[in-house]
Amino acid sequence: MTSTSLPQWPPNVTDEQRSALTLLATTYALSHGLVYLPPVDVQPPVPASAIHAPLALFPSPFPRNQFELAKGLQRKYNVLYARIAMDEAFLDNVMGAEKGVGRVDEFTGHLWRLWKRLREQGISQSRHLGLFRSDYLLHTANEDAPLELKQVEFNTISSSFGALSQNVAGLHRHLLATTEYFNTSPILRVENLPPNDTISGLAEGLAAAHRAYGSPSAWILFVVQDGERNVFDQRWLEYELLEKHSIRVIRQTFEQLAVSAEVIPTSRILRLRLPGLLPRGAESIEISTVYFRAGYTPKDYPTSGHYETRYLLESSIAIKCPSIQLQLAGGKKVQQVLTNTEVLSHFTSGWSSSDLDPILNSWMGMWGLDEGGEEGVRRARAQPQNLVLKPQREGGGNNVYKSDIPAFLDALPKVEREAWIAMELIRTPEGLGNYLVRAGGGTAGAVKTEVISELGIFGWALFGGPDGAIEEKEVGWLLRTKGKDSNEGGIAAGFSVLDSVVLV
């Protein structure tokens, strides 16, 4: 055991055993849709091949109590972020383009102005759907301190890897069933591999929105990126919706929607015109729910026309997952502002301290760079090695870490400080490794690497309806594992691999 009560990891295997496991793993992945489109510059319009997703050969040890804690917290976070999304004055103050971050962050400002216009026109659909993922790392305050769960961030838009995380949990169960991992570790037992049914859970959230919309023959729209490689993670949800809920899904990019989408003036119904492409010779379909797997980054809006397409979708009575206001609620600035206990208490009326304390304990210290005149920047300069700076962006690759911070602060114009938060770095346990398997890229085969694992818990919430209820659920988990020396953890960006937990 390491000082942090996690076992030495990974277990030792011979080269032969590792090769045997790798063959089983990659073939299982290819057979079970644990796959990506290959990274070629020009994708053929119709893909002819897929590659297995980057994966860890062994599940990674995770303390059972912290895993259960994270799952329990999700129910609270679902409610918390639903309440935040419904608080217009709060979002105006924190994210708005007149009083908040939207003044200095162009992307946030754009989104907020779209939302303001929608409010001026009258919001057509008061319900919102969130498919959330709350991300955590394990933290040790010092070498002898116990492991604690600390939140990295809370995602309210395009939370990905739900489907692939279920498939990788299945992969590790398969390796255990077929090889028992060659008896290399006593903790590798089936009772330590928790179930993960994220696909059905996330699809259930989308189906709940579809039902609330109340037109059974309508379709669900997935708004997707052109050139997306992580399409299978999305396809699994489509198949589940059709097979288990008899709901059909249409995938469209913003570019396609600029042509196909219309909102009927009187009813505000969203329809897509797709002549020649629909069953029974239909010309157009009604959309019940708009699920955004695009639209979370300014890169998805290269022209003002793209923002107008978002506006058009938002102006309909279709239920948005997420609405602009729920997207804004997921801002890093909101996460930071919540650490002010007065702000938090505004959203947690009716909660006891046993509800609240675990939430508070899951947070690292955070502050705004614009706080107290020079104070925010002074505090950051005083301890850059313990910090990460984050702007209002999603999707990885946007943060500034440790020794890069001073020079970054030197160059940052004063007005732009408001767009950034400082967050204490989570001190992850050391001494854990795994065998990471990536397709192609010159590192084919399993490479033993010292690693850090990030747990994500999925949940959904459907809220804003006339009865004021928040319907919500915790629906599964994800483990992403990255090389210890990489600051960031994006799988799509090639830094991390898909993994699952073995509870200890």
Ligand code: ADP
């Ligand atoms: P994004 O929305 O772009 O995913 P994150 O806040 O998740 O932004 O940051 C990206 C990555 O940076 C995380 O997956 C994690 O690996 C690392 N990271 C973020 N915050 C911290 C922190 N406080 N301590 C340690 N690592 C962090």
Ligand code: MG
């Ligand atoms: Mg993240």
Ligand code: MG
């Ligand atoms: Mg994020």
